[in-house]
Amino acid sequence: MAKLNAAAAAKIEEICARYTDEKTPLMMILSDIQNEYGYIPLEVQELVSQKTGISVAEIYGVVTFYSFFSLEPKGKYVIGCCLGTACYVKGAQNVIDKFSELLKIKPGETSEDGLFTLDALRCIGACGIAPAVSINGKVYPKVEVGQVAGIIDSYRKEAAV
Amino acid sequence: MTKITSVADLEQCSSTCTKCLEDKLKGMDDKRHIVLCGGTGCLSSNSKEIMAKFEEVLAAKGLSDKATVNQVGCFGFCSQGPFVKIYPEDTLYRMVSIDDVEEIVDTDIAGGQIVERLLYVDPASQEKVTKQEDINFYKKQRRVALHGCGVINPEDINEALGMGAFQGLKKALSMTQQEVIDEVLASGLRGRGGGGFPTGRKWQFALNVEADQKYVVCNGDEGDPGAFMDRSILEGNPLGVIEGMMIAGYAFGASEGYFYVRAEYPIAVNRLKIAIAQAREIGLLGDNILGTGFKFDCHIRLGAGAFVCGEETALLNSIEGKRGMPRPRPPFPAIKGLWQKPTCVNNVETLACVPYILREGAGKFAEVGTEKSKGTKVFALGGKVNNVGLVEIPMGTTLRELIYDIGGGIPNGKKFKAIQTGGPSGGCLTEEFLDEPIDFDNLVQKGSMMGSGGAIVMDEDNCMVDVAKFYMEFICDESCGKCSPCRIGTKRILEVLTKITEGKGTMEDLDTLEELSKTIKTNSLCALGQTASNPVNSTLKHFRDEYIAHIVDKKCPAHVCKSLMQYKIDKDKCIGCGMCARNCPAGCITQTDYLPEGHKLASYEIDADKCVKCGLCMSNCKLKAITKE
Numbered sequence A: 001m002a003k004l005n006a007a008a009a010a011k012i013e014e015i016c017a018r019y020t021d022e023k024t025p026l027m028m029i030l031s032d033i034q035n036e037y038g039y040i041p042l043e044v045q046e047l048v049s050q051k052t053g054i055s056v057a058e059i060y061g062v063v064t065f066y067s068f069f070s071l072e073p074k075g076k077y078v079i080g081c082c083l084g085t086a087c088y089v090k091g092a093q094n095v096i097d098k099f100s101e102l103l104k105i106k107p108g109e110t111s112e113d114g115l116f117t118l119d120a121l122r123c124i125g126a127c128g129i130a131p132a133v134s135i136n137g138k139v140y141p142k143v144e145v146g147q148v149a150g151i152i153d154s155y156r157k158e159a160a161v
Numbered sequence B: 001m002t003k004i005t006s007v008a009d010l011e012q013c014s015s016t017c018t019k020c021l022e023d024k025l026k027g028m029d030d031k032r033h034i035v036l037c038g039g040t041g042c043l044s045s046n047s048k049e050i051m052a053k054f055e056e057v058l059a060a061k062g063l064s065d066k067a068t069v070n071q072v073g074c075f076g077f078c079s080q081g082p083f084v085k086i087y088p089e090d091t092l093y094r095m096v097s098i099d100d101v102e103e104i105v106d107t108d109i110a111g112g113q114i115v116e117r118l119l120y121v122d123p124a125s126q127e128k129v130t131k132q133e134d135i136n137f138y139k140k141q142r143r144v145a146l147h148g149c150g151v152i153n154p155e156d157i158n159e160a161l162g163m164g165a166f167q168g169l170k171k172a173l174s175m176t177q178q179e180v181i182d183e184v185l186a187s188g189l190r191g192r193g194g195g196g197f198p199t200g201r202k203w204q205f206a207l208n209v210e211a212d213q214k215y216v217v218c219n220g221d222e223g224d225p226g227a228f229m230d231r232s233i234l235e236g237n238p239l240g241v242i243e244g245m246m247i248a249g250y251a252f253g254a255s256e257g258y259f260y261v262r263a264e265y266p267i268a269v270n271r272l273k274i275a276i277a278q279a280r281e282i283g284l285l286g287d288n289i290l291g292t293g294f295k296f297d298c299h300i301r302l303g304a305g306a307f308v309c310g311e312e313t314a315l316l317n318s319i320e321g322k323r324g325m326p327r328p329r330p331p332f333p334a335i336k337g338l339w340q341k342p343t344c345v346n347n348v349e350t351l352a353c354v355p356y357i358l359r360e361g362a363g364k365f366a367e368v369g370t371e372k373s374k375g376t377k378v379f380a381l382g383g384k385v386n387n388v389g390l391v392e393i394p395m396g397t398t399l400r401e402l403i404y405d406i407g408g409g410i411p412n413g414k415k416f417k418a419i420q421t422g423g424p425s426g427g428c429l430t431e432e433f434l435d436e437p438i439d440f441d442n443l444v445q446k447g448s449m450m451g452s453g454g455a456i457v458m459d460e461d462n463c464m465v466d467v468a469k470f471y472m473e474f475i476c477d478e479s480c481g482k483c484s485p486c487r488i489g490t491k492r493i494l495e496v497l498t499k500i501t502e503g504k505g506t507m508e509d510l511d512t513l514e515e516l517s518k519t520i521k522t523n524s525l526c527a528l529g530q531t532a533s534n535p536v537n538s539t540l541k542h543f544r545d546e547y548i549a550h551i552v553d554k555k556c557p558a559h560v561c562k563s564l565m566q567y568k569i570d571k572d573k574c575i576g577c578g579m580c581a582r583n584c585p586a587g588c589i590t591q592t593d594y595l596p597e598g599h600k601l602a603s604y605e606i607d608a609d610k611c612v613k614c615g616l617c618m619s620n621c622k623l624k625a626i627t628k629e
Helices: A006-018 A026-037 A042-052 A056-065 A085-089 A092-103 A145-160 B007-026 B040-044 B047-060 B098-110 B157-162 B167-173 B177-187 B199-208 B229-236 B238-252 B266-282 B312-319 B348-360 B399-406 B440-445 B464-478 B484-501 B507-523 B534-542 B544-551 B579-583 B616-620
Strands: A077-082 A116-121 A133-135 A138-140 B032-037 B067-072 B084-087 B091-093 B215-220 B256-261 B286-289 B294-302 B343-347 B376-383 B389-394 B416-421 B427-429 B454-459 B567-569 B589-591 B604-606 B626-628
Touching: A006 A026, A006 A042, A026 A042, A026 A056, A026 B294, A042 A056, A077 A092, A085 A092, A085 B376, A085 B454, A085 B464, A092 A116, A092 A145, A133 A145, A138 B040, A145 B616, B007 B084, B007 B157, B007 B167, B032 B040, B032 B047, B032 B098, B040 B047, B047 B067, B047 B098, B084 B098, B091 B098, B157 B238, B157 B266, B167 B238, B167 B348, B177 B199, B177 B238, B177 B348, B199 B238, B199 B343, B215 B238, B215 B312, B215 B348, B229 B238, B229 B266, B229 B348, B229 B376, B238 B256, B238 B266, B238 B294, B238 B343, B238 B348, B256 B266, B256 B312, B266 B294, B312 B343, B343 B348, B376 B399, B389 B399, B399 B416, B416 B464, B427 B534, B464 B484, B464 B534, B464 B544, B484 B507, B484 B544, B507 B534, B507 B544, B534 B544, B567 B604, B567 B616, B579 B589, B579 B616, B616 B626
Parallel strands: A077 A116, B032 B067, B215 B256, B215 B343, B256 B294, B376 B454
Antiparallel strands: A077 A133, A133 A138, B032 B084, B084 B091, B286 B294, B376 B389, B416 B427, B416 B454, B567 B626, B589 B604
8 A cells, every 4th residue: 555645644634633523524524635636545545544533444435425536536637528408408418429539538537648537527507508518617608519629729738838 | 794683783784784785776876886697607608707807997997986896696597698787777788798898888887878789689579678677588587585696796795684684584583483384384385306395394393303402404415417596596695595594493493504515516605605604703693693592503514426415314424424325214304314313404495485484474475376386486497498597487387488488489490399397306298288387296297397496498309218318327327326226227227228229129128118117116215216217207108109219210310319310411412612521530421423513523421331420520511411310
């Protein structure tokens, strides 16, 4: 098992300490770690277990249950294609297929260069602007298949700078 | 901020704030007020940047003391956003971009003239409409749960106080607990999350239990794909929901409340945080509220992307830091809920209705609606309809009014096919049901359900087998795995549906689908499983011919299922420009020897075996010479 570096361990201990007053803090701790690092590997779960007294098995169960928690690191840009019903009936499947084809990854995977992760999202509530794509929080409205290559390029350029 | 510690303080503060808000809306303060929609839809269309641009342009032109700029909650008419509204004239500009800001400031703010080109144009009459209330989309609406949304600044408690915030709580605190419950029972309010259980009865169960601690939980885990009313209410008037929660807390004796909100809704969460902080600061959350001895505080918990957490017992497990799996009932949460204490789980929209009932009286709330479903319901109207957005209508409004009068009909002259209500737990209703009034019981009787309020319109281009498959994929993904009928059964249904959409189905498969549906429905532990087969059942019932077309004719009538359709070039229409061939990712389009009469270049053709059916050629063809078959 890989060892956590001291800084990361200290950060995770600090996150656990934020919620010592809470009765059942696990979800909050995991959310904070996910937001901070983008994933929650096993060694982090072990540390959380030591700090909270919750068994690693239980923590692993929770991490793998919720789609927001990830065991693997995500790409620099997380592309979330909304596949809610409103987006779906307006052609969102074609949009995500195009991202998948151009990035050569399936939904849920990260590209080899670590730049992009492609996610299929359940409704993000932006049905008025369907189909919607959210990239690192920025929402693209009414995305058409023809725009996909341009969107990817703009992030490749941004990353190259 | 001065503290509000008594009923008299609240009265005084409310009247000051009401005057302040009225002055603003009516222009008594000799200022113009620019408000922008700050809902998720408009924010993604740059409404924040537009707001900054207004501030910049006003400052540059020395008009900063003549006009204010503010953001408000969702206007509801999302397909026409971003919106800019100017008070006191109440002029509504739509689809505003950053480049329009200077013109609005010059022409309207400085010049007092309306910028005609940014007004909404009624699609039927082609007339320009200046005021929001005159737009057809808004005419049949009545705002109870959406009270204040699109009017007040959701990040300013003073504006909420100006719109009657905490008046309902004040009234409740002057009554006994039983009187509050009786009032809510008299209003006929039923759970807006989809269950439709009488809210007052739920509270009564919890009141009847003795316990040292009870909880109110607000279910903001709006998982139904295509529904966003809870998000908009939390974004537009979070204090209204907090007030509803406090009234619930008073009614059955809870001193703590939890909001469980989807992590996908960062703006809603942020506004809720601000509202809670402001209410605490002003003394409206905490000990001895309004000097009555009533104590209440609330907290926020975030979901982590699991649909099943919208089920109340799964939600409670999630707050407790566990996997979000449902618990067997009984015991019901009202007896043993959060941390084994009596708990009422109420939906966001339900709680948003509560202050209105107390403030205006149960009779006023029950004025509209049908015999068994009182009040209004918010719907998220989406899909193939002209006016996409959020609408609050009296119960009993017909589907036709919703789709055609409010929704403005189907775009591009296409034909209406079905309306899907109730999300993955609901069903599709066809044209013959359009004149049915919408309420809890009627839609269930007709084979769908009202659900939490998602309403997706589908036209002739949507394949109903594909739609059923879409919902089943969703359910398969989201099934928590605890009970086998749901875990295994939905997977089996999905396999059969996939087979049919690939053209490999048999007529026996339809019997299999029906049998599986029945098993899942009767044997699943929670509502997710019990309703999981509804989309399949309702499409099988109303669109059996489409299933048969897939199975027997090996055709997808809507040309959606890729295995059963192909792209074709009309060789006589094609002018040989080669746009399609240059853009084809599969390189399957080549030029033929055929030269149509009067054309200069030979036409192209598609090699169906190599085609990946991405549709790029069709969207690139300016002559519309490429069609789906």
